[in-house]
Amino acid sequence: MFRSLSFAALVLLSALPVLAKNKCDVELSHGLIITDSEIRIVDNGQTRVQINNDDQLLIRGYWVELSEQETQVLYEYSRGIRDTVPELVSLATDGVNLGLSAIEQVVEGMSDKEPEVLKTQLQYVERALMDKFKRGDDFFFIAPQSLSKIDDFFTKEISKKIHSAVHGSLGAILMSLGDAFKSREGNIEDRITDMGQRMEIISREIDKSLQKKAQQLEAKAEEYCECLNTLENTETRLQSIVPSLAAYDLVQIRS
Structure with a gap:
């Protein structure tokens, strides 16, 4: 599951402050689960x-009877959620194979086995992301x-x-390399130099990917704000009906 996360998540949504500064500050007051047939607040x-x-x-759990005209407002509200929220979630979890696989590339070949501290820390990363x-x-x-x-x-x-996760795993690797050096199983200086070179190359590639993602999000910021403004207006209309x-007010926008 670790590979389903991404280093790109670090600044994946860094362009969203543009949304707040230019047009609106958006808050979701409740959680949302969206499937093909259901939306649940x-x-x-x-x-x-x-x-x-x-x-x-x-x-x-109680069904609310609506007229045909009122059902149309519900439909607009539902479609507004579907047109906006899944894309936000996708952007937050996109680029999924870049970052943590890059960490594994650094670790691979540096030690006989992946340090336990890396596995534990990546579990914390995964849990924090999936909570949001x-x-x-x-x-x-x-x-x-x-x-x-x-x-x-x-x-x-x-x-x-x-x-x-990175610092902990590298620390464990250095300890492993030190043990190998003491037992004369390898050249520790060469291996540490190789590790540093790998880190530098991978870091540059990740930075390029993150910059591209930030630019994409900045281009989308205005569109998101307009969609969420429309969604809030539709929600207000639906609340006047029900x-x-x-x-369970979902969308709150502070201009």
Whole structure:
């Protein structure tokens, strides 16, 4: 599963602050699970609102009867979510084979076995990312969060965890190399030099990939903001039709 993550996640959404500075500050107040046939607004692991096939509304498990005109508003709301959120999740989890496989390339050949500390730290990275974003073969998940501050999550929390994984694993490798040197099983100076060269090359390639991703996201920022503004307006219309839905207000925008 480690390969399903990415070093690109470090700054993958670094362009989203443009969204906040130029037009709007967007916050999702509840979690969302989206499948082909359902949209579920969740709170603490419990489904509070469910939309089936874009035209049937359930609140806390109770079906809400809507007129044809009201169902059209529900449809617009459902499609607005589908047109916006899955792309955000995909961008947050894209480039999945770049980063952690690069770490493994550095480790490979440097030691007889992958340090246990690396496996443990990468599990922490995976868990932190999946708590916020998750994409499967048939679903998308996004946790409640401020979308204009996603960059903090990637560039601070995830970055710190990946750095811990790298530093911990390299420390273990150096210890292994020291043992090998003591037992005269290899030339430690040559192997350390090789390790440094590999790190430099891989770091440059990762930086290029991250820069490209940031540029792509910057180009999308205005489009996201407009879509989320429209989604909030549709949500407000739907809440006027179904007042109980206001308790599960999903999109909040602070201009």
